[in-house]
Amino acid sequence: MSDVQTTESRGGRVHLTPGDLAARLGVSGSTFRRISTDYEAVFEALPRDAQRRRLWPLEAAERVMLAHEAVREGQADSTRAALELVRAGRELVTLLDPPALGAEGGRVKLDELSAQIHQQGEGITTLLQALDERDSEIAGALRALGETQQAQAQALRELREEVRARPAPAPPSASPPKWWERVLKRVLGSR
Missing domain, CATH: 1.20.5 (Single alpha-helices involved in coiled-coils or other helix-helix interfaces)
Known part of the structure; x- marks a missing residue:
């Protein structure tokens, strides 16, 4: 989880954390990482903290906010294109009520x-x-x-x-011998 702190002070300069700037832009973490990569490709590499997270100086944050708004307003096709326009000094949209950065x-x-x-x-x-x-x-x-x-x-x-208390049933009675058994018994018995 990122720091709750919105700014960090390093050497007298105020820096925004990536999570804070992403929240101000209203973009996801992965989208903001892409924007960060675009920024570093067009401008200089951003300073890092001890954990190698990017720190955003106020001027860099303002550039990204202008570029992001230009993309939203249709003045640029991508964040990188908008950042290149910012670097060239071209006038882009102006934020009427930019969020406070301090x-x-x-x-x-x-x-x-x-x-x-x-x-x-x-x-x-x-x-x-x-x-x-x-x-x-x-x-x-x-x-x-x-x-x-x-x-x-x-x-x-x-x-x-x-x-268990009931008496066991009586075994079945022997059935009478069949007719052929009687005949066989007589024949064998007479011998």
């Missing part, structure tokens, strides 16, 4: 984020309460199921005992 803008953003987090926390609390209620319902159903199973097991034990 620490003041960061404070407003932190307040907005804090309000969003608070609102999400309330939503999570509501969900947890609903889950607790559902867990109670499930626990009650499981108890009732367990009691039913115990009653069925007891009924089966009683039935088994009742079956």
Whole structure:
């Protein structure tokens, strides 16, 4: 997760973090990495922090914001083309109300984020309460199921005992010999 800090101060100069500038542009991380690569191809390499993340000086951030707005307004086909126009000094769109790039803008953003987090926390609390209620319902159903199973097991034990208590059935009686067995017995017996 990127730093919550919106700016970093290095050597008296203010730098924006990549996450903050991407949020100000309203683009995803992968889109912003492409924009960063385009910027470094057209202008100079950006300074890096100890973890090799790009740091954005305010003038570089303003260039990227102008180029991004020019692409959105249809004045350039790509961010790289818009950045080349900026480097050539061509007049592009002007931002009527550019977002504040200093620490003041960061404070407003932190307040907005804090309000969003608070609102999400309330939503999570509501969900947890609903889950607790559902867990109670499930626990009650499981108890009732367990009691039913115990009653069925007891009924089966009683039935088994009742079956064991009954007398065993008598073995089947021998069936009378067949006619050919009688004839054979007479013939063999006379010898």
